[in-house]
Amino acid sequence: MAREVKIKGKPDDDREPGAGEDRHAPPPPPDAVEEKLRPQRLSEIIGQRAVAERLSIALAAAKKRNEPLPHILFDGPPGLGKTTFAGVLHNELGVELNLTSGASLDKKMDVMPYLTNAAEGSILFIDEIHRLPRAVEEFIYPVMEDFRVDVVLGEGMAARTINLPLKKFTIIGATTRSGMLSAPLRERFHMHEHLEFYDPEDLARIITINAAKLRATISDEAAWELAGRSRGTPRIANSRLRWVRDYAIARADGAIDLSISRDALAMQEIDSEGMDKQDRRYLDTLIRVFKGGPTGAEALAATMTLSVDTIRDEVEPYLLRREFVVRTPRGRVATAAAYRHLGLAQPEVDPEDDLLNPQRRLFL
Numbered sequence: 001m002a003r004e005v006k007i008k009g010k011p012d013d014d015r016e017p018g019a020g021e022d023r024h025a026p027p028p029p030p031d032a033v034e035e036k037l038r039p040q041r042l043s044e045i046i047g048q049r050a051v052a053e054r055l056s057i058a059l060a061a062a063k064k065r066n067e068p069l070p071h072i073l074f075d076g077p078p079g080l081g082k083t084t085f086a087g088v089l090h091n092e093l094g095v096e097l098n099l100t101s102g103a104s105l106d107k108k109m110d111v112m113p114y115l116t117n118a119a120e121g122s123i124l125f126i127d128e129i130h131r132l133p134r135a136v137e138e139f140i141y142p143v144m145e146d147f148r149v150d151v152v153l154g155e156g157m158a159a160r161t162i163n164l165p166l167k168k169f170t171i172i173g174a175t176t177r178s179g180m181l182s183a184p185l186r187e188r189f190h191m192h193e194h195l196e197f198y199d200p201e202d203l204a205r206i207i208t209i210n211a212a213k214l215r216a217t218i219s220d221e222a223a224w225e226l227a228g229r230s231r232g233t234p235r236i237a238n239s240r241l242r243w244v245r246d247y248a249i250a251r252a253d254g255a256i257d258l259s260i261s262r263d264a265l266a267m268q269e270i271d272s273e274g275m276d277k278q279d280r281r282y283l284d285t286l287i288r289v290f291k292g293g294p295t296g297a298e299a300l301a302a303t304m305t306l307s308v309d310t311i312r313d314e315v316e317p318y319l320l321r322r323e324f325v326v327r328t329p330r331g332r333v334a335t336a337a338a339y340r341h342l343g344l345a346q347p348e349v350d351p352e353d354d355l356l357n358p359q360r361r362l363f364l
């Protein structure tokens, strides 16, 4: 079968389009270096072992039965490999891959060409699938179940529904917010794969492999240093590596050692935990403006003049995972670790009012 990748409608960020912006504007050209670093085969995937193993079973079964892969839903914070996994599955099967995004599928007619043109066994990757409008979501239910679309022709009394059969293909959905997916849509995916943050060991391997792809030499200590400061995220590890490589070329002989990486990261104001200015600003706003919380994401976003999506998808997941912040029913609360990290004294809290007190949280 032909192997083809068509990229369409992938927005460059998660903002809602503002006045004068076109949500159907062509996507930016893919970053050629980022594409070069992307694993192509399942054997090149680092970490996420359990996910990779389940996918290898699904691949082997699909090949033996000569049937398409089951529909798969990937969820997890940005940059952990959802698109990479979709690309790997397409390469392993040698089938066509079409890419689109929930944000660019406004109407049923936007999604129709993807469905009717889908080749037998091909993959349709829908990024940010939680952004599909409800009407479009409902339109694809019969596609996912029976490979047909129901098209209504005419209006009023003369209206009639015709069933249009489609080729059997696979929908791979990716989302940073699985909680926003409706239950019927979620249930139509036969495999649900949650991608977790990577541990430093896996990130150090990714960095060493990618340094070689970029023809850069990096010491083991430097790879570990970058790994520990990449927020558990391969995409961030790649961008840290690219910056440190440039720094090493500009300021030294191009070889990346521990001291070069520390100097380069310090210049970008990336601290020992891998947090950047935006992360620290979030904690600082929560602690200074909102007295440590509880407060909502909307209030934080408005104060920081960022979109709520950026706060929820990009800033908070890692801070929550590292327990610098906890979410309580009344909002976000900074933990002692956050105060310590910013070098601030934590005010005394009455145990009765302490939202982080496990006894008290039981009653909230």
Ligand SMILES: Nc1ncnc2c1ncn2[C@@H]1O[C@H](COP(=O)(O)OP(=O)(O)OP(=O)(O)O)[C@@H](O)[C@H]1O
Pocket: 034, 035, 037, 038, 039, 044, 045, 046, 047, 048, 077, 078, 079, 080, 081, 082, 083, 084, 085, 127, 174, 176, 206, 234, 235, 238
């Ligand atoms: N398991 C992995 N092994 C090696 N490299 C990886 C892995 N996962 C991701 N990467 C690297 O991280 C980069 C970003 O991954 P990817 O674009 O797949 O993330 P994503 O989860 O789809 O993000 P988004 O939701 O923002 O689109 C890839 O280009 C690749 O270089």
